[in-house]
Amino acid sequence: MDTNTTDANAPAENQIIDDEALARRLQNEYLEELFVEDQQLRQQQEAEQAAIRRKQNEENARIRLEQDMAYLESLQVIPKKEPEHIVQPVETILPIRPRQPIESIVDIPPPPPQLTPPSHFICPISRKIMITPIRDTEDKICYDKITLLEYLQANDNKNHNGKIIQRRYLEIDLLLKNEISLWRREHPEYSE
Numbered sequence: 001m002d003t004n005t006t007d008a009n010a011p012a013e014n015q016i017i018d019d020e021a022l023a024r025r026l027q028n029e030y031l032e033e034l035f036v037e038d039q040q041l042r043q044q045q046e047a048e049q050a051a052i053r054r055k056q057n058e059e060n061a062r063i064r065l066e067q068d069m070a071y072l073e074s075l076q077v078i079p080k081k082e083p084e085h086i087v088q089p090v091e092t093i094l095p096i097r098p099r100q101p102i103e104s105i106v107d108i109p110p111p112p113p114q115l116t117p118p119s120h121f122i123c124p125i126s127r128k129i130m131i132t133p134i135r136d137t138e139d140k141i142c143y144d145k146i147t148l149l150e151y152l153q154a155n156d157n158k159n160h161n162g163k164i165i166q167r168r169y170l171e172i173d174l175l176l177k178n179e180i181s182l183w184r185r186e187h188p189e190y191s192e
Contacts, residue, residue, distance in 0.1 A: 117190060121180050125151050125160050129190060133176040137169045142176060 123130045123144035132145040136159075143151075143159075152158070152165060159165050184190055 115187060117183065117187075120176070121183065123147050129184070130176075130180060133173045133180065134170050135173045135176075136165055137171060138165075139163065142173055145172070 117129050120142070121129050124141065126144055126147040128144070128147075130142065130144040133142045134145040134148060135142045141159075148159075148165075148170075151160070157164050157166070
């Protein structure tokens with residue numbers, strides 16, 4: 001009898017195992033369908049977003065082209081575009097004007113005036129900027145040291161005005177020397 005009860009339970013157990021396998025299989029099929037639908041939905045959304053981006057890029061390109069054309073027209077590089085519905089008769093078409101120089105179209109500032117060194121930096125003998133300014137304490141005139149010494153040797157100790165200069169009255173003007181060197185740093189085109 002015991003064997004009969006186990007045999008009677010066996011088909012019921014097999015039925016339960018088959019039902020569980022069927023339930024798992026149905027659940028897997030349902031999940032696969034959901035996965036496929038989700039993938040299709042994502043692909044559709046990506047395609048829609050790509051179409052929107054493409055339209056935005058085309059619109060941005062159109063706007064940039066209009067801006068570039070307006071800029072070129074303002075520079076008179078290209079003639080203004082007339083509306084297509086307006087057609088000028090042949091008699092009223094004007095001859096092509098020669099291009100204006102770019103300076104007349106765009107306001108270009110004039111070049112800065114030629115910079116000249118301050119007059120008290122200039123040696124009265126050489127007419128150049130002094131390197132080592134030396135001052136005659138009697139008449140308060142500054143000269144370039146090397147230029148003055150060469151000039152005095154060649155002209156019997158007389159300056160360019162004919163006055164005799166004694167060497168004991170000559171001294172280096174350190175303030176002026178520093179001022180000249182600072183000015184030369186700011187204006188390297190005047191450096192030696």
